[in-house]
Amino acid sequence: MTATTALTQTVAVLGTGKIGEALLSGMIRAGWAPDDLLVTARRAERAEELRIRHGVRAVDNAHAAKAADTLILAVKPQDMDALLTELAPHVGADKLVISAAAGIPTTFVEDRLTDGTAVVRVMPNTPVLVDEGMSVISAGRHADETHLARAEAIFQPVGKTLRVPEKQQDAATALSGSGPAYFYYLVEAMTDAGILLGLPRAQAHDLIVQSAIGAAVMLRDSGEHPVKLREAVTSPAGTTISAIRELENHGVRAALIAALEAARDRSRELAGGA
Numbered sequence: 001m002t003a004t005t006a007l008t009q010t011v012a013v014l015g016t017g018k019i020g021e022a023l024l025s026g027m028i029r030a031g032w033a034p035d036d037l038l039v040t041a042r043r044a045e046r047a048e049e050l051r052i053r054h055g056v057r058a059v060d061n062a063h064a065a066k067a068a069d070t071l072i073l074a075v076k077p078q079d080m081d082a083l084l085t086e087l088a089p090h091v092g093a094d095k096l097v098i099s100a101a102a103g104i105p106t107t108f109v110e111d112r113l114t115d116g117t118a119v120v121r122v123m124p125n126t127p128v129l130v131d132e133g134m135s136v137i138s139a140g141r142h143a144d145e146t147h148l149a150r151a152e153a154i155f156q157p158v159g160k161t162l163r164v165p166e167k168q169q170d171a172a173t174a175l176s177g178s179g180p181a182y183f184y185y186l187v188e189a190m191t192d193a194g195i196l197l198g199l200p201r202a203q204a205h206d207l208i209v210q211s212a213i214g215a216a217v218m219l220r221d222s223g224e225h226p227v228k229l230r231e232a233v234t235s236p237a238g239t240t241i242s243a244i245r246e247l248e249n250h251g252v253r254a255a256l257i258a259a260l261e262a263a264r265d266r267s268r269e270l271a272g273g274a
């Protein structure tokens with residue numbers, strides 16, 4: 001399928017919260033006509049906000065299911081069962097259903113919809129808002145190459161996409177789905193350190209954010225291993241190695257490994273909508 005064909009499809013975002021709105025804005029930037037996009041929301045004020053902000057039509061879930069070719073389900077994992085129960089009578093097997101919910105397996109969605117419905121599971125992340133997202137994609141039982149291409153036509157314009165076997169989705173959720181939060185957490189913590197060292201908060205924030213951007217661009221563009229890049233900063237008997245020793249003493253590497261393992265485990269728990 002070409003990008004042009006994909007753009008002529010009607011896409012509905014069901015449950016347009018943080019990630020749903022981020023995807024919606026990305027589709028509009030990528031050239032989707034607002035007339036070909038539908039949104040659903042639980043509250044009327046939220047629906048009105050989305051209509052004003054993006055020029056899209058807000059409809060109910062049943063209407064969206066009937067009118068759209070592709071449905072993006074972006075409610076919380078705990079709300080998926082109720083949403084699918086509501087949608088089931090209205091979703092024909094000709095639809096593509098994309099689930100963005102953490103932990104929810106494609107079989108969970110397939111089992112609640114008409115037999116044969118194509119389901120694709122996608123784990124995006126919030127940098128889709130600035131077209132730097134990472135979206136990890138897996139096909140369900142009835143999804144073929146065409147369905148994967150349709151999903152990619154939505155997620156590729158807002159960042160990178162990667163196809164993985166579905167058994168890797170919980171790990172991907174821990175790494176890239178939640179990943180941006182870890183970097184924000186580090187920035188928060190390092191800004192606090194700047195304050196301790198006597199810098200004004202705004203200045204500490206700017207120093208750390210620009211360092212993060214510089215480091216991220218070098219990681220992406222230099223082709224160098226992170227160890228090499230770190231070694232280039234770490235002068236003999238200098239400042240950086242003193243900091244690294246403290247990070248090692250405080251078990252930061254082990255803490256990160258344990259943290260991502262906990263995120264992976266939580267994703268697995270959500271599989272039943274828990």
Ligand SMILES: NC(=O)C1=CN([C@@H]2O[C@H](COP(=O)(O)OP(=O)(O)OC[C@H]3O[C@@H](n4cnc5c(N)ncnc54)[C@H](O)[C@@H]3O)[C@@H](O)[C@H]2O)C=CC1
Nearest residue numbers: 015016017018019041042074075076077079100101102124
């Ligand atoms: N926030 C993130 O960074 C990411 C979130 N996700 C997944 O996306 C989903 C949504 O997450 P967020 O956007 O963070 O949550 P959110 O709470 O901001 O958005 C969910 C929205 O769904 C609405 N909703 C719930 N039931 C509904 C229904 N029956 N009909 C219509 N609207 C309904 C809620 O009112 C809310 O606005 C979750 O499953 C999460 O695992 C996936 C990747 C990244």
Ligand SMILES: O=C(O)[C@@H]1CCC=N1
Nearest residue numbers: 102173176177178179
């Ligand atoms: O925290 C969460 O459960 C969602 C899924 C990945 C990012 N946010």
